[in-house]
Amino acid sequence: xxxxxxxxxxxxxxxxxxxxxxxxxxxxALNRILPQLPADYPAAxxxxxxxxxxxxxxxxxxxxxxxRLLTKEADEKEPLVAGVIYFAPPGYHLLIETDGTxxxxxxxxxxxxxxxxxxxxxxxxxxxxxxxxxxxxTGANEDGAAGLARVQQAGGSAVVQDPADALVATMPxxxxxxxxxxxxxxxxxxxxxxxxxxxxxxxxxx
Amino acid sequence: MYPAAELDIELKLLVDAIYLKYNYxxxxxxxxxxxxxxxxxxxxxxxxxxxxxxxxxxxxxxRFLDLLQYLTIPVSEMFRDPSxxxxxxxxxxxxxxxxxxxxxxxxxxSTGEEVYSMAILLKEENLLERAIIYATDINPxxxxxAEAGIFALDSMKLxxxxxxxxxxxxxxxxxxxxxxxxxxxxxxxxxNITFAxxxxxxxxxxxxxxxxxxxxxxxxxxxxxxxxxxxxxxNSLVHRGFMGLGSKETVQFSDYAQNFEPFExxxxxxxxx
Numbered sequence: 001x002x003x004x005x006x007x008x009x010x011x012x013x014x015x016x017x018x019x020x021x022x023x024x025x026x027x028x029a030l031n032r033i034l035p036q037l038p039a040d041y042p043a044a045x046x047x048x049x050x051x052x053x054x055x056x057x058x059x060x061x062x063x064x065x066x067x068r069l070l071t072k073e074a075d076e077k078e079p080l081v082a083g084v085i086y087f088a089p090p091g092y093h094l095l096i097e098t099d100g101t102x103x104x105x106x107x108x109x110x111x112x113x114x115x116x117x118x119x120x121x122x123x124x125x126x127x128x129x130x131x132x133x134x135x136x137x138t139g140a141n142e143d144g145a146a147g148l149a150r151v152q153q154a155g156g157s158a159v160v161q162d163p164a165d166a167l168v169a170t171m172p173x174x175x176x177x178x179x180x181x182x183x184x185x186x187x188x189x190x191x192x193x194x195x196x197x198x199x200x201x202x203x204x205x206x
Numbered sequence: 207m208y209p210a211a212e213l214d215i216e217l218k219l220l221v222d223a224i225y226l227k228y229n230y231x232x233x234x235x236x237x238x239x240x241x242x243x244x245x246x247x248x249x250x251x252x253x254x255x256x257x258x259x260x261x262x263x264x265x266x267x268x269r270f271l272d273l274l275q276y277l278t279i280p281v282s283e284m285f286r287d288p289s290x291x292x293x294x295x296x297x298x299x300x301x302x303x304x305x306x307x308x309x310x311x312x313x314x315x316s317t318g319e320e321v322y323s324m325a326i327l328l329k330e331e332n333l334l335e336r337a338i339i340y341a342t343d344i345n346p347x348x349x350x351x352a353e354a355g356i357f358a359l360d361s362m363k364l365x366x367x368x369x370x371x372x373x374x375x376x377x378x379x380x381x382x383x384x385x386x387x388x389x390x391x392x393x394x395x396x397x398n399i400t401f402a403x404x405x406x407x408x409x410x411x412x413x414x415x416x417x418x419x420x421x422x423x424x425x426x427x428x429x430x431x432x433x434x435x436x437x438x439x440x441n442s443l444v445h446r447g448f449m450g451l452g453s454k455e456t457v458q459f460s461d462y463a464q465n466f467e468p469f470e471x472x473x474x475x476x477x478x479x
Contacts, residue, residue, distance in 0.1 A: 006211075076454060089454055092425075098237065098238075103239060105426065123238045123242070125210075126213075
């Protein structure tokens with residue numbers, strides 16, 4: 001059969017990106033993960049944590065003294081940069097554009113959540129392909145499950161907190177139902193594994 | 207999953223078709239949100255591919271109106287971000303009061319939640335009679351709903367809570383009549399409101415304004431379109447006029463950074479320099 005030419009997606013310039021979704025019990029789980037990441041971290045880290053949409057988020061204040069990376073609330077149109085932890089602002093969905101910049105939206109909540117993990121993961125799957133590492137942690141609803149499946153379908157890695165290790169098992173269980181081949185690790189082990197990521201190196205299930 | 211490479215191509219063709227046929231310009235909208243909205247529309251309108259949707263909207267204007275409902279600014283809340291309205295009441299109103307009459311523009315008003323919030327605030331400050339409010343949007347259905355002033359009754363709990371946090375001086379229920387699951391807002395609130403079709407992407411200045419509120423609209427625009435909107439606002443505002451943005455929006459990285467100064471920085475209220 002004759003082969004035809006095809007345009008290739010341009011993802012080479014984008015950083016490896018760790019996407020973390022968490023809900024009930026998420027601050028404690030993140031506290032077992034984020035402080036383990038080394039200062040010269042080769043990946044960008046983007047976190048969606050469900051929280052009340054009112055008032056400023058305290059996540060940057062909570063985590064910046066405990067981690068070795070720069071932490072900030074995501075701003076619209078800023079480029080993803082390796083070694084930075086971005087938190088979704090309360091009340092906004094956070095998305096990743098195909099050019100590797102961040103985007104915000106106030107479109108309707110998904111599964112009653114805004115920010116929603118699925119929205120971040122869907123956009124990351126499209127934009128980053130194999131450069132996305134999706135992580136679903138503790139939580140009391142099913143947000144993140146469909147998005148994690150898309151991350152994996154697009155060639156990215158899928159990691160789920162061991163439901164037995166999660167404060168609330170609903171969210172990791174839903175993620176595992178959607179992505180049965182995801183790596184299952186405790187939050188502490190997720191932190192250890194993420195800490196060993198190599199720039200451009202092969203990641204994924206061991 | 208919808209194939210990503212084809213989707214990007216189809217999306218570009220769709221927004222070009224919409225622009226060429228209907229002069230609605232989504233070409234400079236942020237792609238990630240547009241993509242989500244179009245995929246959501248495909249599901250809701252039961253169309254298999256974006257190309258098929260393009261075919262339908264080109265040949266059936268009613269179908270385009272259906273699609274438009276999914277592409278435009280989503281429904282908001284009354285007194286969303288109560289601290290923003292509190293800052294208007296406490297910081298901006300004393301200066302508005304110094305003008306014998308003034309004009310306010312709510313750009314991208316969607317179904318009108320912010321318009322009525324502003325009218326209620328001005329009424330409580332005894333300024334509603336001196337104000338002309340322009341409420342604009344590109345979606346004719348949204349404008350109709352805004353003009354009707356009818357909102358879901360089950361939203362009133364949230365709106366009341368926002369209103370109180372925003373420094374409301376009365377009882378929020380004084381402003382509406384409840385019935386059949388709806389809240390109909392007091393018609394006197396909209397006596398000085400003009401609802402009109404206006405696009406920040408394709409239309410120009412239409413009046414001289416003292417205060418422009420445009421919140422959570424610019425996050426959907428790319429930089430060139432944001433610059434166009436800021437240019438419109440700058441050209442519309444009177445000397446020392448005000449501009450209020452959404453809590454994650456800023457003029458700082460635009461071509462107009464030097465033309466505005468922060469007035470109430472935390473609430474993203476700026477003043478024309």
